[in-house]
Structure formats: C-alpha cells, structure tokens
Amino acid sequence: MIYKAKYGSKAYEYIKSICEAEDKEFKAYVKRVEDSVGFEFDKFGGYMPDSTLTRICEVTSILVDKEKWEQLDKKLWKKKDVIKDYVRIVPIKRTKQGKAISAVLSSYNAVTDYWRILKELGLNEGSGNRITLPQLRYTNGHCFIRLGDNVRADNDNPDLVEITMSEYERLIEKE
Known part of the structure; x- marks a missing residue:
C-alpha cells in the first residue's frame, strides 16, 4: 500500500x-568507495536501504566492463562472474589493500x-x-x-x- x-x-x-539524509550519506558512501577502489563505477551489487531492516547500503561487488577488468590488478581483485557485458568483481581480502577496500565497503552509516x-x-x-x-x-x-x-x-x-x-x-x- x-x-x-x-x-x-x-x-x-x-x-x-x-x-x-540517506541521499547525502549514499553519495558520501559511493565517493568513499570510489576513492578506495581508485576508479568510478556505475553499477554494483549489494544492498540498498529500502531492502534491509537496518537500512544500510553495502556494495558487495562492483560491475566493470571487460576492458576495465583487463586493466585491474588481479592480485587485488577477484572475478566472481560475468553478467552480460560486465565483470562482477570483489576485493581479495588477503591483501592489505583488499582489507582496506572491504572496510570501506562496510562503512555506510545508516540514518535510521x-x-x-x-x-x-x-x-x-x-x-x-x-x-x-x-x-x-x-x-x-x-x-x-x-x-x-x-x-x-x-x-x-x-x-x-x-x-x-x-x-x-x-x-x-x-x-
């Protein structure tokens, strides 16, 4: 209803x-994520505030085009799968930089x-x-x-x- x-x-x-407030936090969160990964992105997999009880937003994977995937450090990024023309990637948490990126991915500050x-x-x-x-x-x-x-x-x-x-x-x- x-x-x-x-x-x-x-x-x-x-x-x-x-x-x-959620819009402001979302924009700040995406900026933090983009700064930590070192590139801008349009598509991601994860959760949006309207889809969780705690109203968090969390990027769990990033979708990049195949050309971008070829340019990325394979010691930092793991290819999960291919969705149409995009490669779904996640940071490798065994690396120091991967752990840092993962921490930023979990840094959304829920408003309510x-x-x-x-x-x-x-x-x-x-x-x-x-x-x-x-x-x-x-x-x-x-x-x-x-x-x-x-x-x-x-x-x-x-x-x-x-x-x-x-x-x-x-x-x-x-x-």
Missing part, C-alpha cells in the same frame, strides 16, 4: 528528512532503521509472520511511504493518506 504524507505534517517532515521509522510515524507493525520493509520516497515536493498490507498506516497516523498506484505514478512522473 502506498501512502502520501500530508504536506507540512510531522510525517512529511520526517520522511523528507530521512530521504535527504525499520523499527524507528514505524515508531516515529506512530505505525503498528500489524499482525502476521511477514515483515514488509517500508520504502520511503521524497520527490516533486511529495513524501511517500510504501508498506505491506499488514500495516494500515492511515488508521494509525492521520497524516498519511492511502493513494492508488496510478495516483502515485502521476505524482512522481514529473521527476
């Missing part, structure tokens, strides 16, 4: 602040977590044995939270209004 936070409400300000989001927004986890991770988005001056069916946010917090997928798509399409 998708909920839109009412403009200017406490829920709106909270979601906006989390999205802005699953339980804090629910608490700050006054939401009940709902019943059932499954947890649906909240997905937050701030775009075009609107704040959204996507939750599973087990959480009825509009019942718990009047600042959150359930919207349809088509309304959500219309509001973000200006992006």
Whole structure:
C-alpha cells in the first residue's frame, strides 16, 4: 500500500528528512568507495536501504566492463562472474589493500532503521509472520511511504493518506 504524507505534517517532515539524509550519506558512501577502489563505477551489487531492516547500503561487488577488468590488478581483485557485458568483481581480502577496500565497503552509516521509522510515524507493525520493509520516497515536493498490507498506516497516523498506484505514478512522473 502506498501512502502520501500530508504536506507540512510531522510525517512529511520526517520522511523528507530521512530521504535527504540517506541521499547525502549514499553519495558520501559511493565517493568513499570510489576513492578506495581508485576508479568510478556505475553499477554494483549489494544492498540498498529500502531492502534491509537496518537500512544500510553495502556494495558487495562492483560491475566493470571487460576492458576495465583487463586493466585491474588481479592480485587485488577477484572475478566472481560475468553478467552480460560486465565483470562482477570483489576485493581479495588477503591483501592489505583488499582489507582496506572491504572496510570501506562496510562503512555506510545508516540514518535510521525499520523499527524507528514505524515508531516515529506512530505505525503498528500489524499482525502476521511477514515483515514488509517500508520504502520511503521524497520527490516533486511529495513524501511517500510504501508498506505491506499488514500495516494500515492511515488508521494509525492521520497524516498519511492511502493513494492508488496510478495516483502515485502521476505524482512522481514529473521527476
């Protein structure tokens, strides 16, 4: 279910602040990773904040084109597999530099977590044995939270209004 936070409400300000802080930390994290590996990259394998309870981002592998792979130090990088035109690589942790890169890959500073989001927004986890991770988005001056069916946010917090997928798509399409 998708909920839109009412403009200017406490829920709106909270979601906006989390999205802005996570975006700032993500950019700083990617910069740290690029500085440690010694090159810029476009694609990576790993975790994004919306996919974990602790809302961490972690690069677990980097995807480089085959030409870049040929230029890299094979004593520092291990080829995991090939995905289309990209080679998925990871640092070799037996080396001093590989350990240093691995430490940077684990250096994302989480802004919040699953339980804090629910608490700050006054939401009940709902019943059932499954947890649906909240997905937050701030775009075009609107704040959204996507939750599973087990959480009825509009019942718990009047600042959150359930919207349809088509309304959500219309509001973000200006992006």
